[in-house]
Amino acid sequence: MRRDHILTLSCPDTTGIVYRVTGLLFDAGCNILDAQQFGDEESGRFFLRVHFDLPEDVSVEALHARFQPLADAFAMDWQLHDARRKARLMVLVSKQGHCLNDLLFRVHSRQLPVEIACVVSNHADFAPLAQSYGVAFHHLPVTADHRDEQEQRIIDLVERERIDLVVLARYMQILSPALCDALAGRAINIHHSFLPSFKGARPYHQAHARGVKIIGATAHYVTRDLDEGPIIEQDVARVDHAMTPKELVRMGSDIESLVLARAVRRHVEHRILLNGHRTVVFR
Numbered sequence: 001m002r003r004d005h006i007l008t009l010s011c012p013d014t015t016g017i018v019y020r021v022t023g024l025l026f027d028a029g030c031n032i033l034d035a036q037q038f039g040d041e042e043s044g045r046f047f048l049r050v051h052f053d054l055p056e057d058v059s060v061e062a063l064h065a066r067f068q069p070l071a072d073a074f075a076m077d078w079q080l081h082d083a084r085r086k087a088r089l090m091v092l093v094s095k096q097g098h099c100l101n102d103l104l105f106r107v108h109s110r111q112l113p114v115e116i117a118c119v120v121s122n123h124a125d126f127a128p129l130a131q132s133y134g135v136a137f138h139h140l141p142v143t144a145d146h147r148d149e150q151e152q153r154i155i156d157l158v159e160r161e162r163i164d165l166v167v168l169a170r171y172m173q174i175l176s177p178a179l180c181d182a183l184a185g186r187a188i189n190i191h192h193s194f195l196p197s198f199k200g201a202r203p204y205h206q207a208h209a210r211g212v213k214i215i216g217a218t219a220h221y222v223t224r225d226l227d228e229g230p231i232i233e234q235d236v237a238r239v240d241h242a243m244t245p246k247e248l249v250r251m252g253s254d255i256e257s258l259v260l261a262r263a264v265r266r267h268v269e270h271r272i273l274l275n276g277h278r279t280v281v282f283r
Contacts, residue, residue, distance in 0.1 A: 003054040004033070004083035006270045007067075010280075011076040013039045013046035020070055021048065028063055029055040036282040040275060047273045047280045051083060079270070087164040087268040088117045090157065092171035097126050099169035099190055102257035103264070104133045112261060114268050117161045120154060122173060142173060151179045158183070165267055168222065169260060177224045185274075187222035188267060190260040192252055193234065204248040215239055215248060217256040219263030221279075230279045232263040232272060 007025075011017065018037060025032060034051040054063065064080060071078050093100045100119065106112035119130040122142045130137040138157065142150040158166065168189040180187075192198070193216035198206040207215060216236035223229035235255050239248060266272050271282040 002084075003056065005052060005054050005060070005063075006081045006083045007050045007052070007078065008048070008081070008270050008273055009071070009076045009078035010045050010047045010273050010275070011074045011078075013044055014074070017046055017048065017074060020074075021050065024067060024070055025050065025052055028058055028066060030058075030063075038280050038282075040280070043275055045275060047275065047282075049271065049273070049282045081270045083270075086113055086115045088115050088162055089264070090154075090161065090163045090166045091116060091119045091169050092154075092166060092173075093119060093121045093126055093169045094172040095123050095125055096170040096172075096253075097129060098253040099257050099260050100126060101129060102261060103167065103169060104129065104135065106261055108133055112265060112268075114165075114264065117163060118157065120157065121171075122150075147176065148178075151176055154179065155182050165264070166222075167260070167264060170256070174226060175222060180222055180224045183222060185221065188219055188232065188260070188263050189222050189227070189229070190217060190219050190256050190263070191227055192216070192256065193218045193236065202245075204252055205245045208243075208245040208248055211241065213238060213240070215252050215255070217252065217259040219259050230274060230277055232266060232279055232281060233259050235259050235262075 022032060031053040032050060033053060036049045038047045054060070060080065091100055091103060103112065104116065107114055107116050116135050118136040118138055119126065120138045120140055122140060124139045127137040127139065140150050140153055164186060166183050166187040168187065170190065192203050204215070214236050216234060218231055219233045220231045221229040235258060237251055237255055239251065266281055273280045
């Protein structure tokens with residue numbers, strides 16, 4: 001069995017980075033399966049993702065120790081990932097279940113290489129759906145007086161279940177700054193792309209009333225800045241005057257589900273590197 005690993009890194013852009021990295025992997029007996037790179041002129045940083053096969057006689061620890069001096073020399077932010085390990089997900093949901101249903105099916109049908117460890121909701125509506133897939137469901141109601149306690153239970157679950165990624169699948173609660181910080185870099189949200197023009201409830205009805213010609217969805221990392229975290233994935237669809245609000249909701253739900261699934265896949269395949277407030281997303 002192949003021992004696939006993925007190296008991701010970013011550092012100040014200079015000459016010789018690819019040569020030195022690939023040379024080190026070659027000297028360690030690694031077989032490079034795929035490599036993608038990007039140099040950003042604006043930020044002056046270089047980004048690299050290398051997917052490689054690690055020889056049986058070389059341990060991950062040995063490769064890590066071997067790479068560290070090179071990383072120090074180039075001031076690299078870097079990570080080494082086991083490409084065959086399935087990420088463990090927690091899915092947060094409220095009363096709109098299209099994204100949750102899509103993720104559960106993709107995982108069940110092996111289209112998405114992750115494990116959904118649990119579903120958490122402030123409503124009990126989707127307990128039967130989660131349980132039909134054999135996924136644990138946690139009903140954690142939230143009120144203004146008990147928000148801190150509810151969020152602490154979420155953090156406890158993240159730690160207990162060894163969660164790698166939290167997915168907000170139309171979770172209609174604003175996370176506190178403390179929870180955003182606790183989940184920094186490992187929480188993805190999905191929302192309709194009308195923000196900030198159509199804030200609040202019934203955004204598709206607002207869009208219909210304004211006669212929009214394009215609807216869409218955005219997946220982004222969760223930060224303290226509401227709906228302004230680094231964008232991972234987006235998509236749009238054209239609409240026209242003959243469509244009803246109900247049709248816009250249906251189309252929007254499809255786009256949201258697809259965009260969220262793409263974002264989750266990019267994250268668990270270690271294809272996303274942060275570039276300030278933006279992302280570098282390798283295909």
